[in-house]
Every structure is written in structure tokens, then in C-alpha cells.
Amino acid sequence: MSMNNSIQKMHENFEAQFEVAADGRYLYRRNQKDEPIPVSADERERFIRQYKSLIRVILGGMMAALVAFFALVIWWTAATKSELPDVPTYIGISAIAIVALTLMYWVRGSPARELGGRAPIGRKRTREEMRSIFFKKISYGQLAMAAVVGAFLPFTSGPDVFHGWARLWLVFGGLIVLLAGVQAVRKWSFDRQRP
Known part of the structure; x- marks a missing residue:
């Protein structure tokens, strides 16, 4: 972006x-x-x-x-x-x-x-109303893009991400992918309950 x-x-x-x-x-x-x-x-x-x-x-x-x-x-x-x-x-x-x-x-x-x-x-506004606003604003495309960025982020930080402190980039990237996945599931569940 x-x-x-x-x-x-x-x-x-x-x-x-x-x-x-x-x-x-x-x-x-x-x-x-x-x-x-x-x-x-x-x-x-x-x-x-x-x-x-x-x-x-x-x-x-x-x-x-x-x-x-x-x-x-x-x-x-x-x-x-x-x-x-x-x-x-x-x-x-x-x-x-x-x-x-x-x-x-x-x-x-x-x-x-x-x-x-x-x-x-x-x-x-209640928590439910705020959740509704959040899920209406965010798209599956944005969540997929976040997951892709999280997956590739560790490999842009340097040549060796599997040793030393560089492994933190793997953890950070993994957390981004996990968070994007969790939000996608939550959005899907929310959209199903409110067609």
C-alpha cells in the first residue's frame, strides 16, 4: 500500500x-x-x-x-x-x-x-454494534493480503531467518497470518448470522 x-x-x-x-x-x-x-x-x-x-x-x-x-x-x-x-x-x-x-x-x-x-x-455503542461496524469495513481481500504479507515478511528481513534473533521475524509473520485467519473466520461467522 x-x-x-x-x-x-x-x-x-x-x-x-x-x-x-x-x-x-x-x-x-x-x-x-x-x-x-x-x-x-x-x-x-x-x-x-x-x-x-x-x-x-x-x-x-x-x-x-x-x-x-x-x-x-x-x-x-x-x-x-x-x-x-x-x-x-x-x-x-x-x-x-x-x-x-x-x-x-x-x-x-x-x-x-x-x-x-x-x-x-x-x-x-455496544460491543456487538462495534463488531458489526468492523466486519462491514474489512473485506476478505484485505485479510488475504495481510496473510500474504505475514507469510512473506520473514523472508524480506534477511538471508537467514532460521537462526538467532532473526527467528523472531518468523514468529511475527506467523502471528500476522494467524490473526488474519482468525479474523476471516470471525467475519465469515458474523456474515452467516446476519445475511
Whole structure:
């Protein structure tokens, strides 16, 4: 999946928190689950515009931080005439990713923080309602693609995945395949119960 598709999915996921109400206004449900809070069309558009703008800034900052980090790694390699050990490299990349993900999650919750004083007009969705939303959104094709990625992922990590720490890639790939399979069975069962 390309970066543009991933960003588009993030935008769609954020916008899905706003449902059209009967009176032409919108209802905001944090993560599509919490109590519905009425918002105007203008408020919805403002939240979406702010979200898209801030996500671009965060992703741009993450890319700039990664470029700076890799420039530092190259400088270290040239200055010391030795490669930077794997552990600091993984820690640096992970730290940059964790900061970016934390900021994206914080931005996603900004409507809930701003609308916190406004009275909700309904109840939270039940687990069954959330399951229905999840299974309607996900397709068997997406689950199959996840399983294929999980199956091939270990073999893209290096030439020898059967020794040492590289075996963790086999475990990780296997977990992805298992999770995709379990979700496919759950979706099939759910679809059978609700034709």
C-alpha cells in the first residue's frame, strides 16, 4: 500500500467518527463508539481540516527526523569507520515512530477534548454494534493480503531467518497470518448470522 493510500485511510477513519444526524447536523462519536455529541457541518469541516493539516505536519516532521537520524548514522559510520550497532539504530527509528504515532493519536482525539463540555444525546455503542461496524469495513481481500504479507515478511528481513534473533521475524509473520485467519473466520461467522 502506498503512503498516499495509508494517509487517505487515516482521513477516512477520522471522518467516520462524524455521522449524519436526522436534522442535517452531525453526531461525533470518538472512535465511532462513544456517546454521540451533536456538531454542526461547519464544526465537522473545521475538525477535518485541522486533522488533515496537523497529520501532514506530523508526517513531515517524522520524515525529517528519519532523514536527520540516517544522516547522523552515515556521519557516525564515516567518522568512526565502523557501522553503528543495530540496537541504537532500532531504538532511534522506534523512538521517532513512537513520538509520531503518539502525536497522531493525540490529534485524532482533539474533537473529543474540545467537545468535552457538550452534552451527549445518546449512549455508547455496544460491543456487538462495534463488531458489526468492523466486519462491514474489512473485506476478505484485505485479510488475504495481510496473510500474504505475514507469510512473506520473514523472508524480506534477511538471508537467514532460521537462526538467532532473526527467528523472531518468523514468529511475527506467523502471528500476522494467524490473526488474519482468525479474523476471516470471525467475519465469515458474523456474515452467516446476519445475511
